Amino acid sequence: MSDRYIDFANSDLGRRLVGAVGLPSPARLERWQAGRLRPVEGALLLGGGPLANKVEAFAQRLTDEIYSFASPDLNATEWVAGLGPKLKAVVFDASELDDIDQLKQLREFFQPLLRSLAPCAHVVILGRAPEQLDDPLAQVAQRALEGFSRSLAKELRAGGTLQLLYVSDDAEDQLEGALRFFLSPKSAFVSGQVLRLQSCATQVQDWTRPLAGRKALVTGAARGIGAAIAETLARDGAEVVLLDVPQAKTDLEALAARLGGRSLALDICAADAPAQLLEGLPGGIDIVVHNAGITRDKTLANMTPEYWDSVLAVNLKAPQLLTQALFDSGALHDHARIVLLASISGIAGNRGQSNYAASKAGLIGLAQAWAPKLAARGSSINAVAPGFIETRMTAAIPFALREAGRRMSSLGQGGLPQDVAEAIAWLVQPGSGAVNGQVLRVCGQAVMGA
């Protein structure tokens, strides 16, 4: 289940061998540790347009080491060299680049600082969603940011990550929540992503317990990624309700007890599952994470009806029916947050997974279909698409395929269940209604896509 190659590549001998022979050299990624307070432990550099000033207003809550690169006339190379410390986080506001010529500011800003990035540095580029702009020239320039960002993300070394956030002008208040995720080790395995932030009426009150006072349901919570999600939501202050099949009852109850939550042992595919669920949630629910899922891989030529039906039933139909029941009954509170566990396979398709990929693409459709009516209640629904994550499921993949899955990504390794859990813990925060109907990949910028 562990990736021993990372240990090897980061050992004294391994580092020399890997360098000499040209093998992949995945970095040891920093993760968020319990008890940590600051999102950024080190220097944060702010540059570019006026959103950088918005960030500066709360930057002292992210780190105590803030550098601001406001003047475009500055000799950037000298300035960065003069900084001294390596940069742990960088935010560049590209939202005012509104024609093709101005895009050169990207090169001018980033080039001198690339050699000053600390290991596992986190970079965020801010822009405006092209479809929300009137000026075609600005639309083109802002859309170009996507190609630039995904390329630069592929060039970062030593575990660095980079995302592009398109921020609408009524969403600027939600930047803090997004940057606390994307500039911290919580997003260790997220890179090359493009997300849109819209306005959101609710805010996090206490950053040490952003989910305080919120009740969260997690399906498939007995082990693996589901258990990590439950732990992380509980860490962030949520009262957790853990759901899994009756066979997993022992594990489920033990975890629920440890997290001070409750357990619900039920089969989400049972005919009375919606009724049982509503009965098990008498006070309603604020957060729902549809994590339960199965694989039954076969090429379509060899796919049995049972393989097809069971994957569609567990992965797609159950989330659909349960969401509908929670919504119709009023058990789903206003300002609710729903997250669906999709997959890169649902985006790119995968040989041997026509059933699984259909179910996961369907979940992306579920997020897109439900987003408008949930937004009307201040709620949101999004999909998280994991790439290669080190779990019991991926440990069963044959060696060569498993190695390909791990290495064919910018970060050159698989992620951990915690990485998926952290992304979800951000998306279910009160302020994260800014993201709705979207897909966030947690994949180390895997090569595979569509």
Added chain:
Amino acid sequence: MSDRYIDFANSDLGRRLVGAVGLPSPARLERWQAGRLRPVEGALLLGGGPLANKVEAFAQRLTDEIYSFASPDLNATEWVAGLGPKLKAVVFDASELDDIDQLKQLREFFQPLLRSLAPCAHVVILGRAPEQLDDPLAQVAQRALEGFSRSLAKELRAGGTLQLLYVSDDAEDQLEGALRFFLSPKSAFVSGQVLRLQSCATQVQDWTRPLAGRKALVTGAARGIGAAIAETLARDGAEVVLLDVPQAKTDLEALAARLGGRSLALDICAADAPAQLLEGLPGGIDIVVHNAGITRDKTLANMTPEYWDSVLAVNLKAPQLLTQALFDSGALHDHARIVLLASISGIAGNRGQSNYAASKAGLIGLAQAWAPKLAARGSSINAVAPGFIETRMTAAIPFALREAGRRMSSLGQGGLPQDVAEAIAWLVQPGSGAVNGQVLRVCGQAVMGA
């Protein structure tokens, strides 16, 4: 410049070796040959919902061997086995699958026929765009088609291709043009793609010369992909105007003479390029293919201002300025068709190509930004994103990277300039206004994506 491995893998000895050792076995793809009349040479199977009947109405113009699988009660395995001939083309209308349970019809329809596909068979699945449906259940089911289609495309063997077309109900008249492309060898190197067809007022009059009476401008036309585009548009009846830099004048004039067209030697980045172009097109223009493009690869850390500026100027700024000039001056006729040459790098980003990927992503933005105002004049603008194409440019890539680029795709090989040209020749047809503001990848379903 040629891929000798395909020859080897398809030789008698090679086939045995490749099978024994487990090497990739790319098929020799069938391409469209001059003088061919029928899009489908062999059996066409139609199945699924009512759009299959729409297709049946014109199917005899595609092939003379048509099988229709209308009854869902039929024992499909026996029925397909009883067909006799291998299937060269399959169309399945999934547009009426409006809940999750009904998706099983995909398995029921496709499973028995997968072993009856001829080499280089072409499969098209028809659906309804989820965002145009009101029923959330139908939206989910239709979105699920994407995961299914991309997976099944990855499972097809022997050069088979598969696409998903979301057809709006006012676009059904445009199915013939789309299927003449996607069911024929013209789409040999296109697979795993998802496109939307909308209504379009204009139609092809003569399928043997679909571009008759249309004047087409191709930039970068002296060689490579640009020359192939010019040849293909001329083959389809267009009067071609070939544009390239003054240094390429000799090649350009020779090609123009051979195609019975005109040449325009000018530097598209010159300050007076828009004026020169308008002067060179006194009668206006119907079709514009912005193919001219350059690469100047360096990681951003080593990128010179000249590398950045020249790539952005040629690849993005020139198409933007020329399109604007053609539009503002009225030289761009109503019902015009514009195609921009993007790239997979513009979608997924690429290490060492932050300038190129930004320019190509910007072109996708250009298509999206301009689509609505062109639609108001019956015109369209789309991007074509080639994957690995065998050209002088890709022949210069180091061996290992070149092999990875070729093999990391469902078809296991690079495409030919002709493949890109055929996609463009379809998109610029009068009826192809049905596609607007979209991106069509010509990449053999390359693994790389976002």
